[in-house]
Amino acid sequence: MANIIGAVTTSHIPAIANAMANKLEETPYWKPFFDGYPPVREWLNEKKPDVIVLFYNDHGLEFFIDKKPTFSIGVADEYHNADEGWGIATIPPVTGESELSWHIANSLVHDGFDMTICQEMKVDHGLTVPLSLMWPGNDYGHVKVIPVCINCEQHPMPQPRRCLELGKAIGRAIESFDSDMKVAVFGTGGLSHQLDGERAGIINREFDLECMDNLVSDPEALTKFSNLDLIEIGGAQAVELNMWIAMRGVLRGKVTELHRNYHAPISNTGSGVLLLDHEMPD
Amino acid sequence: MSYIDDQREVEGTVLFDHRMAKKGYGLNKMCFSFNGQVGRDEFSQDEAAYCDKFGLSEVQKKAILDKDILTLLKEGGSIYYLAKFAGLLKLNMQDIGALQTGMSVDEFKAMLVKNGQGK
Numbered sequence: 001m002a003n004i005i006g007a008v009t010t011s012h013i014p015a016i017a018n019a020m021a022n023k024l025e026e027t028p029y030w031k032p033f034f035d036g037y038p039p040v041r042e043w044l045n046e047k048k049p050d051v052i053v054l055f056y057n058d059h060g061l062e063f064f065i066d067k068k069p070t071f072s073i074g075v076a077d078e079y080h081n082a083d084e085g086w087g088i089a090t091i092p093p094v095t096g097e098s099e100l101s102w103h104i105a106n107s108l109v110h111d112g113f114d115m116t117i118c119q120e121m122k123v124d125h126g127l128t129v130p131l132s133l134m135w136p137g138n139d140y141g142h143v144k145v146i147p148v149c150i151n152c153e154q155h156p157m158p159q160p161r162r163c164l165e166l167g168k169a170i171g172r173a174i175e176s177f178d179s180d181m182k183v184a185v186f187g188t189g190g191l192s193h194q195l196d197g198e199r200a201g202i203i204n205r206e207f208d209l210e211c212m213d214n215l216v217s218d219p220e221a222l223t224k225f226s227n228l229d230l231i232e233i234g235g236a237q238a239v240e241l242n243m244w245i246a247m248r249g250v251l252r253g254k255v256t257e258l259h260r261n262y263h264a265p266i267s268n269t270g271s272g273v274l275l276l277d278h279e280m281p282d
Numbered sequence: 283m284s285y286i287d288d289q290r291e292v293e294g295t296v297l298f299d300h301r302m303a304k305k306g307y308g309l310n311k312m313c314f315s316f317n318g319q320v321g322r323d324e325f326s327q328d329e330a331a332y333c334d335k336f337g338l339s340e341v342q343k344k345a346i347l348d349k350d351i352l353t354l355l356k357e358g359g360s361i362y363y364l365a366k367f368a369g370l371l372k373l374n375m376q377d378i379g380a381l382q383t384g385m386s387v388d389e390f391k392a393m394l395v396k397n398g399q400g401k
């Protein structure tokens with residue numbers, strides 16, 4: 001049984017990569033954001049997970065709307081970043097974990113989650129920014145990453161309830177994998193924000209904090225929301241909360257909050273960090 | 283409630299649903315091509331001709347030439363692809379926010395700070 005040791009949530013916006021590239025971490029604008037990360041980095045360096053299951057959404061790099069998978073999973077040995085159109089430097093290749101990826105894919109499809117299974121997958125800022133944040137200097141090559149991509153671009157999108165169930169199914173799959181490897185889970189994106197329309201600029205601090213509380217202690221409470229509810233309450237891109245909800249579903253045992261930070265605004269978003277410890281279910 | 287049963291509209295927001303995905307297909311496909319330097323260069327050389335190559339409607343083409351983000355959204359543009367168009371124009375998300383809300387960039391940033399503080 002592989003061991004799910006804990007989870008991290010983080011924003012993944014491109015502006016973070018720009019701030020790191022331009023060494024702005026200590027500036028007044030960015031400091032309250034970056035100050036949220038040292039405890040997470042320390043935990044990762046101390047616990048040394050072998051594998052990260054990383055929930056993100058593609059923002060039009062790998063997938064176009066010609067064919068838009070609702071849920072997809074990478075099963076490759078390696079993943080590459082590429083030009084997303086705005087000149088952020090691409091980063092070194094990301095190492096995959098093919099065997100566990102295929103195990104999860106097999107288990108999920110059996111379990112009723114009909115994944116799109118990807119042997120090649122360009123990974124965009126949704127996946128790469130969190131890795132750069134956790135391992136400064138892009139020193140993440142030793143960690144094996146399993147990308148799980150959720151459609152947050154085109155309606156119909158999977159609902160929060162379904163994303164939680166996807167996470168639980170991934171949790172069961174990892175638990176049934178015969179290995180002593182240590183797995184951590186990343187939920188990325190969010191929180192409240194809206195980039196588009198006359199309503200651009202909305203941030204709902206109160207709702208973000210409430211979501212973070214619920215993610216720790218009562219994730220089922222978040223499944224009462226539909227995607228349209230999330231959009232009304234937290235803005236059009238608040239549906240990225242679905243990646244956090246999916247992350248939480250993987251943690252089927254005992255969850256303890258070790259650290260959190262919330263800061264808004266970062267670019268146009270409310271930005272939350274959670275570090276959760278996980279004890280495996282019996 | 284399913285998407286079919288829940289047809290609510292959110293003020294100031296164009297949901298990127300099946301209607302928009304269909305209407306904006308060529309527009310988004312063009313913006314998707316901005317992932318590559320080749321596409322960006324070809325667009326910059328002759329913007330209108332590049333729009334024609336992807337079969338944009340006259341309204342979409344005019345909105346591209348005018349950098350009219352709100353019209354592009356109403357004409358089926360997805361913000362994720364329009365973000366690539368914005369990047370090509372060297373505009374960031376606060377610039378885009380200001381354009382859409384009719385504020386100055388400083389006013390838009392001040393609103394973000396206020397919203398972020400929960401005021």
Ligand SMILES: [Fe+2]
Nearest residue numbers: 126189190240
């Ligand atoms: Fe995102």
